[in-house]
Amino acid sequence: MSKEILTGNELTSGAAVYLSASGEWVEPLQSARLFSKEEVAERDAALAATKAGGRVISLEIEEVDEVDGQIVPKRLRERIRAAGPTAPLTLNGQAYDRQHLGEDGHVSI
């Protein structure tokens, strides 16, 4: 059964971040807190608190599946957002890395 995670972009770096079980906004998708359908109130409270804090923007609720213990977003858009662009960079053939948080980018609710 699918669950939900909370995601957004950290204000200073713009990096994609996920709300963790400990209430911090972190880079790894796999650290995201999973909300069940029964946890709508907690989910919405976390969203409201984050919005009030103003340090994580473009907040979204994403549906995910758990596949072999891994969190897998249902939408391709979100899978790309979590991992970074898929297309190799001109010339050196390396994939683009995702954006990372800066020193001032660590946010808790």
Next chain:
Amino acid sequence: MYRYDEFDAAFVAGRTAQFADQVKRRLSGELTEDQFRPLRLMNGLYLQLHAYMLRVAVPYGTLSSRQMRKLAHIARVYDRGYGHFTTRQNIQYNWPKLKDIPVILDELASVEMHAIQTSGNCIRNVTTDQFAGAAADEIIDPRPVAEILRQWSSLHPEFSYLPRKFKIAITGAPHDRAAIRFHDIGLQAAVNAAGDVGWEVWVGGGLGRTPMIAKLINSFVPNEHLLAYLESIMRVYNRYGRRDNKYKARIKILVHEEGLETIKGQVEAEFAEVRGGVLTLPSEEVDRISAYFALPDFAPQSLTKIDVAYESIVDAAYGRWLDNNINAHAQPGYASVTVSLKPVGGAPGDATDTQMEVVADLAEKYSHDELRVTHEQNLVLPHVALADLRAVFDALVAAELAEGNNNLITDMICCPGLDFCALANARSIPIAQEISKKFAEPARQKEIGELKIKISGCINACGHHHVGHIGILGVEKKGGELYQITLGGDATEHASVGKIIGPGFEAENVPGAIEKLVDFYIAQRQGTEETFIQAYRRLGEAPFKEALYGTA
């Protein structure tokens, strides 16, 4: 090139300082995101999938080497060492940090650049022919008028909150290299019976979810009244353009729904009011601005022709480059050089900081310090002596910028797609990369000849798929990506909108589908002179559909 006067410098400096303060207040928490978002968008700062994206205006696609070096510097210091040149002749940085934006804008202001009006419902950067002021077929250099339009439209108080964004393109040549019929307003130089040069005005063109070819609203507007006429159009649009539905808010919808004659009547009524007033262009002011765009002092050249056939035998890569990437110049002994940003397997339109510096150096040394950005996501050295072409080519080879593929199948327009863009439904860059790998062989590209493939990752059509000879539109279907193929689009004076030819394809099958279409064209064409688009127009859609799907 144009240089800022005190008014330009003051408004850019004022706006840069204002936005620096807004960023500071956002970071301190004094401004909420809801308050800050419209402010950052007015300054070209978007939030995309992975990070912020800063879109920097390149006025009518013209850059000096100093400006290009600054763009390279910004890429290296504040971004990831590359920039993405766009179909709007602008450059986008994909990875800037919010705290760095004020200093980036300061850096840009130091070379007379900014990111103002690269977003929002205002008049955007005016675009033009990349060979303006150089092309052999040009009636008039459109850059002075483009500059006047820039000055008129910058921070225009009446047109800062239009129903929707507004794009103007202008060309001084009969061969339309600026896609003017797919802009909200398109301007094409025209000569009247008295021999005066003025402007054909086209209105209501556009791409996106409702592609429209612009309609000719006036076949000759004298240069001195152009601003008054454009302001009249803008007023009619601002008054009657729909604000209830963003998908119906562009002027193309207004013109389509009301009819050209109705809109023309309204524009003429407005024009009758404002004509001859403060918007009349004084000839001395036109002359003053035109002087900035005076042609360089071209040294006479003894070499006025290159034997491309001979050069091709000696060095095939150089021959290909001469064949495809050189455009005829008005000045004997000179040519305009297209610097391809479409390496095989690369991301169309991307250039590294080092590459930008190489091109800047070449512009300084060989092209009278001038550069252009094309709407097809390449760069141009507009004024190169034929005698210097070999040296330019060699330098481009060393910088991996010497792909001789201009206007060929691998010279694709491609939007950033779902790899970067928050609006996209499907990826575009990997599709372009796979197509270019499939057709990488130079002999194969030459055999195919001119063929424009344009790829968009969503219906907003930033990749101009509607006007590709072959267009590719990525859509979302059942959680995955699917690619629709259109045929028959054309962005030139023979404007046409491509038609979807049949069911879409999975990503891995797109290059094969393109190959089927190409093979069919080659089998059916009436000699190598008949291009893909000409053959499509002669044969019609059905046989191409049959070739692709096996059913008529």
